[in-house]
Amino acid sequence: MTKIKPFAMGLAAIALGSAALAETELTVYTAVEAEDLARYAETFNQDHPDIKINWVRDSTGVVTAKLLAEKNNPQADVIWGLAATSLLVLKSEDMLEPYTPAGLDALDPKFRDSDTPPSWVGMDAWVAAICYNTVEGDKLGLTAPTSWQDLTKPEYKGHVVMPNPASSGTGFLDVSSWLQLFGEEQGWAYMDALHENIGAYTHSGSKPCKMAAAGETVIGVSFAFRGAKSKAEGAPIEIIIPEEGIGWDMESTAIVAGTDNLEAAQTLVDWSITPKAMEMYNVGYAVVAIPGIAKPVEHFPPNIPEKMIDNDFEWAANNRDAILAEWTKRYDTKSEPKG
Template sequence: ADVIWALAATSLLVADAEGILEPYAPAGLERVDPKFRDQANPPHWVGTDVWMSAFCVNTEKMEELGLPIPASWADLTDPVYKNQIIMPNPNSSGTGFLSVSAFLQLFGEEEGWVYMDALHENIAQYTHSGSKPCALAAEGEVAIGISFDYRAISQKLDGDPILPVFPAEGSGWDMEANALVKKDEIKDAAKIFLDWAISDSAMREYIKAYGLTSVKVDTPPLEGFPADPLSQLIDNDFEWAAAHREEILKRWLSLYDSKSAPRD
């Protein structure tokens, strides 16, 4: 393979640390928001679109149980939600990892674990898919699924009783990103593809499923995304998340894996 396309930036950072990526500046790089690209010149990777954590709240289930709609991460630790929350396992889901990384960056490297201890008390199950918590919430298995923006919004648009909620403290996030693979001979077509991947035509396709792209385009996202998606994103230190990924996942498994769903 010559190209890595649409891999999570946090995973590309791991690949970069292993010397797998070849620096390349695609045509039009100056149009990319600096927040969404590697800071080296030429960059080792370039982002295209962002996905962020969101709650899928089943309004019918909430009404049935007499529960208040949560507005924040802090709200999810309220004992009234015991056994009514499902979230993804960060060891098998990028969406799960971006949420766990957000807890540690929002609340602090130790207080984040204190938060997860409290959240764990209310968790019914950890899934191995980032979208499944939203699907299970829509089915009424639980009241709240911690998932990601597009899934919450699309299920609401499909007619499910889902209210997308973006936590008041901010959403954890990651981005799909592209890179060249380091090898002796890289085909010209690989570079042409990466040029196209940050073009306006590509961005207009990405915005159909993502509320935020690395290059601004005149096509609006789906109704339901935050009015100012940039302000919803936490200050995410991708380098820190990549550097600590393995120890975070190992500690998470030791503490919370007892509630993980069986693997298919």
């Protein structure tokens, strides 16, 4: 029998130890705001330093289209921070791995897939809002809107910017919520009138508010988190919650079917619904998936929860392609160039 020298045994132990400490890398597709990704990864790595996250980030519509295009050759392991309406589309294509994460029972039932085991779980809600630049509005002698219908007033012609729903999840929740609020016929009639006042449709949900904050437009149809962040940075904007009610969607998490890193992916999904994760989301979002955790967020209007519509996510997901095709046919001529 060949004896192993102590030096060789030491090297073998080091090699085994290194293998045990080696990182698992996860490719994570997301539509989370770019400036928050480092914070998300850092907070997760406090508990799981052995899993490295490689982010692939873009707007909701772009990420959704990328995932659908990769259906037969998936490149992502996990989706962390994509609209629930998009995940419902992916679920219908059998692209998600059902999984019951630890702590599931603590979630508000609205913040999870209804199947058992669920194919996705929610993180937080992002809600529609109007960002109104008070300085630019005063210069032009305008009055701040209080409703969605106000945005069709002739005084706002050329002064409204909103996201393109084909590329932006915020844009899609606006359009799908208007169709639910006003009915389909009146919803399209509303968007026809709104189109007359639109200066441009952006491919980012946060950009209209950033433009309003910078004085590049008076009114940006965006979401409350972006408005609160811009106001905290000193922008002269009001964050307006229209009186008819506001559309909303959930940032959600799911495992991509066929991942080679299933155990690490499950670890990330488990962590994504922990109280610690919810506290992290609450830095920018006033509504999170575990009831009782969220604290008020600075500059968020106080009436958000009661203004959130009873959103039919299944209807929005099932009709997504038809809604986007109709919207594109009617209004895409005012969209900013892509890229």
